Amino acid sequence: MMRPLTFSDDKDNEQEWLPGGDQSAADAFLEFVARHRSADNTSFSVEDSAAEEALVFMVDIGAICRVKGWQDSRTEYRVVTSSGDHRTLAAEFARGGFTAVEAHGPWLPDADSFLQARSAHLEQRAGAGRERRRDDLRSEFDRSVLRQTHPRELRRRLEVLTRVDGREPVTVSGVTHYGYGAGVDAWFAADGRGLVVTFDESSALSSTKDVAALYDGVPADLLALVGDPGGVAATGIFTFSGPCAMADGLVTRLKRDGLGIKATGAGRLLEPFLAVRNFTPEAVAGAGQWWSPEDVAKGFAATPAPVAEQAPLDREALTRFCEIWADSGYNDRWDVHYVLFDSRTLEEAGPARDDLLELVRVLGLERVDAPPGAASGEVWVRTDPRIDAELGNWA
Numbered sequence: 001m002m003r004p005l006t007f008s009d010d011k012d013n014e015q016e017w018l019p020g021g022d023q024s025a026a027d028a029f030l031e032f033v034a035r036h037r038s039a040d041n042t043s044f045s046v047e048d049s050a051a052e053e054a055l056v057f058m059v060d061i062g063a064i065c066r067v068k069g070w071q072d073s074r075t076e077y078r079v080v081t082s083s084g085d086h087r088t089l090a091a092e093f094a095r096g097g098f099t100a101v102e103a104h105g106p107w108l109p110d111a112d113s114f115l116q117a118r119s120a121h122l123e124q125r126a127g128a129g130r131e132r133r134r135d136d137l138r139s140e141f142d143r144s145v146l147r148q149t150h151p152r153e154l155r156r157r158l159e160v161l162t163r164v165d166g167r168e169p170v171t172v173s174g175v176t177h178y179g180y181g182a183g184v185d186a187w188f189a190a191d192g193r194g195l196v197v198t199f200d201e202s203s204a205l206s207s208t209k210d211v212a213a214l215y216d217g218v219p220a221d222l223l224a225l226v227g228d229p230g231g232v233a234a235t236g237i238f239t240f241s242g243p244c245a246m247a248d249g250l251v252t253r254l255k256r257d258g259l260g261i262k263a264t265g266a267g268r269l270l271e272p273f274l275a276v277r278n279f280t281p282e283a284v285a286g287a288g289q290w291w292s293p294e295d296v297a298k299g300f301a302a303t304p305a306p307v308a309e310q311a312p313l314d315r316e317a318l319t320r321f322c323e324i325w326a327d328s329g330y331n332d333r334w335d336v337h338y339v340l341f342d343s344r345t346l347e348e349a350g351p352a353r354d355d356l357l358e359l360v361r362v363l364g365l366e367r368v369d370a371p372p373g374a375a376s377g378e379v380w381v382r383t384d385p386r387i388d389a390e391l392g393n394w395a
Helices: 025-036 085-100 111-142 151-164 220-226 248-257 271-275 281-287 293-302 315-328 351-363 385-391
Strands: 005-009 014-017 043-048 053-058 063-068 074-079 170-172 175-180 184-189 194-198 236-239 337-340 379-382
Touching: 005 025, 014 025, 025 043, 025 085, 043 085, 053 085, 063 085, 074 111, 111 248, 151 175, 151 184, 151 194, 151 271, 151 281, 151 293, 184 220, 194 220, 236 248, 271 281, 281 293, 315 337, 315 351, 315 385, 351 379
Parallel strands: none
Antiparallel strands: 005 014, 005 043, 043 053, 053 063, 063 074, 170 175, 175 184, 184 194, 194 236, 337 379
């Protein structure tokens, strides 16, 4: 039942509110707060004098206090956790007083408990902000040219650029090292797993002393490709164990310093050579003006042309793969991966998943790790032009 209420503040401003008027108690109180709030006036009360109950809003410290009894009063505190708390609790107090706001706790017995709870809330909110920032960085990278480039094409272009720079790709124990200038290095194993590292001396990350921390989260087999991560200067670290991704340690550092993916240097050092549709000597000479046209021409001439005709695939295995794709799969947004058994757990995929893995082996396709958050039964496989040609009949 609505009762007469009194609104007040620390500056001795008061306003009476009576039931039955045109304005609700919550609206009238929030209007009172907006009218009188200032840098030195941040505490406002709603009082029911007859019941000796009050609700106190301490705006500057994010607290709401409920009080029962003017003598030997019972006083409890609550942390403000959302922008709607003031309106909700003012409306509930107007409706039923001290007991009506019980369900909108937790209510804490003293100031020390409140301060601990507020600290925990602020830390949780900061953590959520950091996680949103991390997600924003990953979303930004997901739209990048590097993420959209198929690793097969990336390796081909790196091979050419390595030779344009006057070097040779070096293969040791099945691992090929590419690189050019002082800013791009890449290592790829025979199974297509790899790591690309950029170093942009103009980046705010170039002065990082704990370089090894930037490699946090890189799978052990990819770290082994590099050798000693702490000895390879980096402002950008990109893994190819699954869909191309930034190393967790790099994302953490970018987030902490408030930097975007531009700080990795990939956009300046690598992506100009990936963005051109036709990868020709003329395009490379335009994007990499530090090389002479003669150097560019020599690099292209020294690189074997891609094999135009690949060995035909096993027809039975190819057909079965396409059937599974048509039943449970799709291509990712950049046509870099086939995603099979989409959103299915291992149990839901069942024995058919094992059959698929055998098909991937027989067809010689490159299976990669599913990205974080994928269902446990999903299988991610890099796209292949021979499969693509056949899938055209199944789409």
